[in-house]
Amino acid sequence: MKIFIVGVSGCLGQNLTKLAISKDYEVFGISRSLYEYNSPNFSFYQCDAKNKTELAKALKLAKPDVVVNTSAKTNVDACEDEREDAIETNVGIVKNLAELCGSAIPLIQISTDYVFDGDSAPYTESSKPNPQGFYGETKHQAEEFLQKSNCIWSVLRTQILFGNGKNLKADFVSWLLKSLKNNSPVKIVTDQIGNPTLASQLAKGILAVIERKPYNEILHCSGREGINRYEFSLIAAEIFGLDKSLISPVTSSEFKQKAKRPANSTFKTNYSEKALGFEFLNPKETLLAYQKEIETESI
Numbered sequence: 001m002k003i004f005i006v007g008v009s010g011c012l013g014q015n016l017t018k019l020a021i022s023k024d025y026e027v028f029g030i031s032r033s034l035y036e037y038n039s040p041n042f043s044f045y046q047c048d049a050k051n052k053t054e055l056a057k058a059l060k061l062a063k064p065d066v067v068v069n070t071s072a073k074t075n076v077d078a079c080e081d082e083r084e085d086a087i088e089t090n091v092g093i094v095k096n097l098a099e100l101c102g103s104a105i106p107l108i109q110i111s112t113d114y115v116f117d118g119d120s121a122p123y124t125e126s127s128k129p130n131p132q133g134f135y136g137e138t139k140h141q142a143e144e145f146l147q148k149s150n151c152i153w154s155v156l157r158t159q160i161l162f163g164n165g166k167n168l169k170a171d172f173v174s175w176l177l178k179s180l181k182n183n184s185p186v187k188i189v190t191d192q193i194g195n196p197t198l199a200s201q202l203a204k205g206i207l208a209v210i211e212r213k214p215y216n217e218i219l220h221c222s223g224r225e226g227i228n229r230y231e232f233s234l235i236a237a238e239i240f241g242l243d244k245s246l247i248s249p250v251t252s253s254e255f256k257q258k259a260k261r262p263a264n265s266t267f268k269t270n271y272s273e274k275a276l277g278f279e280f281l282n283p284k285e286t287l288l289a290y291q292k293e294i295e296t297e298s299i
Ligand SMILES: NC(=O)c1ccc[n+]([C@@H]2O[C@H](COP(=O)([O-])OP(=O)(O)OC[C@H]3O[C@@H](n4cnc5c(N)ncnc54)[C@H](OP(=O)(O)O)[C@@H]3O)[C@@H](O)[C@H]2O)c1
Pocket: 006, 007, 008, 009, 010, 011, 012, 013, 030, 031, 032, 033, 034, 047, 048, 049, 050, 069, 070, 071, 072, 073, 074, 089, 110, 111, 112, 113, 158, 159, 160, 161, 162, 168, 169
């Protein structure tokens, strides 16, 4: 079984590659920057997935059984200013993939809690999206496009994603731990609530989709409980033996952020846990699993 991963050099792409290879899948990955993974079951093709000709060439070379799109323009504030690129990346790549996969190759798309407004959590898979920023708008457009397509599709919505990997941009947890290790004080918001998600757990969810085939529906694949970022940071400091007194609680009004974000985007996950056949981790379990990964595993 061969998995084609778009965005293989990213946090989720790397974690999915590692898990899939460990379970004897073949992986064919693409991204714009070079990515290497030391396994005879891994192949890489460097290209921009916005370029449909290049994407078609990569798919023709790979002949995959399933496609997973982990690529995205994930800088939420940059999406407000660079709208054309946000549409081309977050919607255009999905349209290209859908056309190339047709009804022959299942297409798994990763989406986000930012499709919701944050006013009526907890959100189930059938809650009505109402994105507040342009990033969420583009991710919602991609969801809607797939729902109307003739593809065999799956949308996995996730949130507060973090994980182990090589040359990754800083995520919330890696930034927090680095700051605390450097004895730098940090201000963390108490009024943004969500389900922190370890990338290797989302990778497990993707493989569960491939194995159990709950296609043509949206699933919430994240940690299993919502928590505010301040409380989550205190747990992280405790687990990693770092100084909690460096963390001060603040409200979002103290930060100027370009894009509007949902305040509370907590997911209900019980439907998806049943569909995917495993229990997701709570925030403390998520951090303990991450600690184990960074202390014992290379990627
Ligand atoms: N991070 C979060 O907190 C979060 C929350 C909710 C949902 N999500 C969703 O989860 C998914 C994975 O996120 P992540 O954190 O793993 O993202 P990431 O680390 O930013 O990785 C994104 C990957 O996509 C690749 N990419 C971007 N544009 C591309 C293009 N035009 N052609 C080919 N590859 C391209 C990037 O590599 P190159 O730049 O080298 O091409 C990178 O490998 C995304 O769909 C995101 O929207 C993330």
